[in-house]
Amino acid sequence: MASGTGRSTSIDVSFLDDLAGDARSRAGLLRALRDVTGAPGQDVFSASADQILTLAEADADRYVLVVRREGQVAGVGVLHPGGASGEMLDRLDGARPQDVVVFRGFLVDRHHQGVGVGSSVAASLPALVAHLAERLGREPFASVVLVVDADNVAGRRAYSRAGFADRGAYVDANGRTQHVMALAVA
Numbered sequence: 001m002a003s004g005t006g007r008s009t010s011i012d013v014s015f016l017d018d019l020a021g022d023a024r025s026r027a028g029l030l031r032a033l034r035d036v037t038g039a040p041g042q043d044v045f046s047a048s049a050d051q052i053l054t055l056a057e058a059d060a061d062r063y064v065l066v067v068r069r070e071g072q073v074a075g076v077g078v079l080h081p082g083g084a085s086g087e088m089l090d091r092l093d094g095a096r097p098q099d100v101v102v103f104r105g106f107l108v109d110r111h112h113q114g115v116g117v118g119s120s121v122a123a124s125l126p127a128l129v130a131h132l133a134e135r136l137g138r139e140p141f142a143s144v145v146l147v148v149d150a151d152n153v154a155g156r157r158a159y160s161r162a163g164f165a166d167r168g169a170y171v172d173a174n175g176r177t178q179h180v181m182a183l184a185v186a
């Protein structure tokens, strides 16, 4: 539903539920999404596509996004309303959990990295979050929030170019510094 052109390549991002008309097409899309793989060493930045999708399939509040480039599945992401952690909410100036959508489980396939896919998806998030509020029949969400590893240069760059502000950092259970980044969407 949201589309754009990243460095002369056509990129679109859709909710899996909107693309998958029937069980067969859903299964086919899920297979292609599970094949999305990061580059060596990137597993410190995100879970595998399989782990991302397994969690999403088990949780009705996680909405899977299908990222396509030139019609090919190029990435996966998840919008998770109400999923903000304490570390996130502590840095959102008293936002109500129900007004915040978490963007998580974002992975661009290694063959499609570095050509603007991540930036294009980040720029599409306000439209995607507005669409999610509509489909849930609720008032617009106030903000979208995510965490990104301090060493994740491409991720931090893509999010800040899309307008996300760094709201502060914390050290996670693995001793890695994670930045909370947020964008007002209402």
Ligand SMILES: CC(C)(COP(=O)(O)OP(=O)(O)OC[C@H]1O[C@@H](n2cnc3c(N)ncnc32)[C@H](O)[C@@H]1OP(=O)(O)O)[C@@H](O)C(=O)NCCC(=O)NCCS
Residues within 6 Å of the ligand: 038, 039, 042, 045, 046, 106, 107, 108, 109, 112, 113, 114, 115, 116, 117, 118, 119, 120, 146, 147, 148, 149, 152, 153, 154, 155, 157, 158, 161
């Ligand atoms: C992070 C990620 C989503 C970015 O997606 P992408 O499609 O590769 O990003 P883009 O091509 O849009 O590049 C974004 C910016 O980072 C820069 N960049 C891309 N790869 C880079 C690299 N390896 N090192 C430094 N900068 C890099 C780009 O030049 C661009 O900056 P610019 O707009 O100033 O030119 C992708 O690399 C990825 O899936 N990584 C593994 C999983 C992950 O980190 N997920 C995000 C968790 S928060």
